[in-house]
Amino acid sequence: MPSTRKTTVLITGCTPGGIGHSLATEFHRRDCHVIATARNPDVLKELEAEGFSIAQLDVTDQASVDACKIETERLTGGKLDILVNNAGRPHVIPILDGEMDDIQKTYDANVFGPMRTVKVFIPLLIKARGLVANISSNSSQIPYLFGGIYSSTKGAIDVWSRALRLELEPFHVRVMVAMTGTVKSNFAGKTHRSLPENSLYMPVKDKFEWRLTYSQNHGTYDTDRYAKAFVDSALKGEGWFGGLIGGSPSWFWCGGMATTVWLLTLLPRVMMERILSVYWGMGKMKRQIEEAARKRVD
Template identity: 85%
Template sequence: MSSIRKTTVLITGCTPGGIGHSLATEFHRRGCHVIATARNPEILKELETQGFSIAQLDVTDQASVDACKMDTERLTGGKLDILVNNAGRPHVIPILDGDMDDIQKTYDVNVFGPMRTVKAFIPLLIKARGLIVNISSTSSQVPYLFGGIYSSTKGAIDTWSRALRLELEPFNVRVMVAMTGTVKSNFASGPHRPLPKDSLYMPVKDKFEWRLTFSQKHGTFATDQYAKAFVDNALKGEGWFGGLIAGSPFWFWCGGLTTKVWLLTLLPRVVMERIFSVYWGMGEMKRRIEEAARKRVD
C-alpha cells in the first residue's frame, strides 16, 4: 500500500451547477482527497459514489461549522491542506431598496461565513502548512450597478484576506484571493429580488431586470475552464521567498472581463467611476427617471 498522503481539500458550497461543485470535481481529478460540503449533503450523494467525502456545512451556523471541523479532522488525520471558502449568496437590488434583514443574511454568508470557517479549521491548516482560498469577485473593485451590497461583501473579504495573510505568516499558512469574473454557474439563476413598487428606480425597471443575469451573458467563462486554472494555481504550493516566486499567487484573477477590470484598477478611481457611469448608461437612466418625475407632477 502507498504511504503517500493525498492533498486534502475542503470546499464550502458545492451545490451541483455551481463553481464549488466544479472545483471539487477538478481537485478530485487531480488526485486530491476532496471533502465537498453543502447545507444539505443529500444533494452531493453522487459525488460520494465517486470517492469524494461529503459533509454537512452551513457557514452561518457555528455548531455546523464546529461539527464539520471535527468530521474533517477524523477524515484527514488532523491536517487540511486547502480550505476553499466558496459558499456565497447573490444580492442584486438597488442599495436604496435593500431590506436590512436580507442584507444581514448576505453578510452572514459572504463575510462572517469565511471568518467562521477559518477560525474553526486553522489548527488543521497550521499542521499542514496549508492554503486558504477566499472566493472574491471583480465586482469588489468597480462600481457595480445595483450590486453594491454584494460587491461590498466581497470588498470586505479582500481587505480581511490581506490582513489575514500577514497574521498567518508566522504559522506558515498562506492566503490566496480568487478575483472571479463572470463564470457560468447557477449563482444568478434566481429566485431574484423584485424591484419594489415604490422604488425610485421603477422608471428604469428594464435596466434592473437586465442586470439580474449580467454575469451569465457578458464574457462568461466556462465553469470547467475556470476550475482548471483555479486548481492549477492552488496546487502550486509554497514557492520561494515567502511565496513571491512560483507559489500559489496572493491574487488569482480569472473569469470573463477580469483583464479589463484589472486594467481599470490602475486608473484613478474618479476616472474609473466616470467610465463605468458611461458603461452602465447612467445618463440615459437619469433622463428617464427625471421624465417620469415630471409626468407625475403634470
C-alpha cells in the same frame, strides 16, 4: 513503502451547477482527497459515489461549522491542506431598496461565513502549512450597478484577506484571493429580488431586470475552464523565497472581463468611475427617471 498522503481539500458550497461543484470535481481529478460540503449534503450523493468525502456545512451556523471540523479531522487525520471559501449568497437590488434583514443574511453568508470557517479550521491548516482560498469578485473593485450590497461583502473579504495573510505568515499558512469575473453557474439563477412598488428606480425597471442575469451574459467563462485555472494556482504550493517565486498567487484573477477590470483598477478612481458610468448607461437612466418625475407632476 508508506503511501504518500493525498492533498486534502475542503470546499464550501458545492451544490451541483455552481463553481464549488466544479472546483471539487477538478481537485478530485488531480488525485486530491476532496471533502465537498453543502447545507444539504443529499445533493452531493453523486459525488460520494465517485469517491469524494461529503459533509454537511452551513457556514452561517456555528454549530454546523464546528461539527464539520470534527468530521474533517476524522477524515484527514488532522491536517487540511486547502480550505476553499466558496459558499455565498447573491444580492442584486438597488442599495436604497435593500431590506436590512436580507442584507444581514448576505453578510452572514459572504463575510462572517469565511471568518467562521477559518477560525475553526485553522489548527488543521497550520499542521499542513496550508492554503486559505477565498472566492471574491471583480465587482469588489468597481462600482457595480445595483450590486453594491454584494460587492461590499466581497470588498470586505478582500481587505480581511490581506490582513489575514499577514497574520498567518508566522504559521506558514497562505491566503489566495480569487478575483472572479463572470463565470457560468447557477449562482445568478437563484430566486431574484423584485423592485418594490415604491422604488425610485421603477422607471428603469427594465435596466434592473437586465442586470439580474448580467454575469451569465457578458464574457461568461465556462465553469470548468475557471476551475482548471483555479486548481492550477491553488496546487502550486509554497514556492520559494517566501512564496515570491513559483507559489500559489496571493491574488488570482480569472473569469470573464477579469483582465478589463484589473486594467481599470490601475486608473485613478474618479476616471474609472466615469468610465463605468458611461458603460452602465447612467446618462440614459437619469433622463428616464427625470422624465417619469415630470409626468407625475403634470
